[in-house]
Amino acid sequence: MLKHHSEIILEELAEGTGAGISLSQVSGGLQTGLDIWFSDLKKSAGPVVELRAHGLKSHQVDLRFGMYSKDTLKLIAEAPAEDQLLARSLVSSISPNAKLSIGGQTTDTWQVLDGTFGMSARLKHHQGSNNADAAIKTSREVIVPMMAAMAELIGYDVNEPENPSGEMEGALTTVEVVRRERNPRNRLLCLRLHGHVCKCCGISPSKTYGEAGKIIEVHHIQPLSTLGQPRQYNPLSDLIPLCPNCHRAVHTKRPSPHLVSELQAIMSSDV
Template sequence: MISEKKNLILRELEEGTGAAVSATEDFSGLRAGLRIWFSDFEVKHGPVAEMRAYGLRGHRVELTFGNFSGMVLDQIQRAQLEDIQLARALIKSIRPEVEVTIADQTLTDWTINSGAFRMTAKVRDQARPLEDSAIVATCRDVIVPMMAAMAELIGYDVIDDKPANEIAPYEGAILASTVKRRERNPRNRLLCIRLHGEKCIVCGVEPQHIYGEAGSIIEVHHLEPLATLTTPRPYDPETDLVPLCPNCHRAVHTRRPIPWGTDELRKMREELHG
């Protein structure tokens, strides 16, 4: 049963969304399933994803809101345009073979206006839907983008304990400051990879093909550095984010305050190596 894969599912969702996630078995339907929610909220106070078997060879995931989600819904309705764009892009990134529907709305301009919001995804044609590989695929391809989209709208962000412009007085010193650093947000990495793949756009290296399981080290680069923005602006993950291998990412940022452009770095490589 899917509920027996609880620990595997939680691990995949926490890694993919960057948020703490909880789950419990659900026996309310004909088939036992799993109810999944953000640990920061009780199950009745926020978005909940239910994962169940669908037919003999598939999974069904349905995202709804608990009966007492008023505060979270108010927060979502105050989301900035940038967060809305990212949330929609995450849902758009779900592979086309998965049937995704939103009650009474289209997938291009959906909004969450009330607790009646309902998003459903049906995954079909899985040879062995209860095997770990199939469970992981549904988590990564469907539940992660769904929950990550909700996290963007709610306002989850990653806290970095060390600002980039703060240097410890000596090696090993502990700095007590905290700064929000959107570029460290794992959901941005998720979007970048979904839209552009895991191949470095400068050198063409795809670390996962070289290092196997240890190769998930592709990095996300903002073409317009966040530090140079004089006023905040929404950004499009399809045009503003690109994947770079660690070497090229470090090379791009050797020029400050304006990093090298990816085209400039590619030209340098070509001049040196042909």
């Protein structure tokens, strides 16, 4: 039963969206399913994802808005262009094996225009739909990016740790860069696209340290301030995963950090 996997689904979602998540069991017909929504909104006041088994081996995921979502829809309508770009990129990162439909809209241009907005996906598994691995896969491949996209549009804040790494203080653009590097949705997208591997030294902390290896960091390649006109930020190409060592090392150069190629050149020379 899907409800047996609630814990793992909640954990994945909280990490990926950076927001509190609530979940309840719904029964309808023969199959029971799960409803998933943001804890700080009433279930009827924002997006709700319903996950249920479809046949023996597939999961059906449907996102829709509750009847009283007016205020949430207003927030979404006011989302900055950058947040919309990130939200679309997150949805585009949904597994191509999941048949995704966005109410007739395309993955490149979709917008939440009103409360009739919805998205659906169906993912077929090799195992039965009640299997734990299948539930984890559907969460990671479909529900997490869908909910993370909504969290970005609604504008859930990034929880700022007490003491940001002191090495980076001082540069003009630091606040913006740090914000992007700490944003859980940027992190999620970056790791989905590039994998959990350091782009500089090639180490994969989760392979080396197992469960203790969730330490890979996300680095924002800053536009060179000397160019005068800053490029527009693009989460797809401007964020790369780095291990904590390489990340500290690139930021020893300020205000613009070392390029990965520069650091690699230093690493391969005898210093």
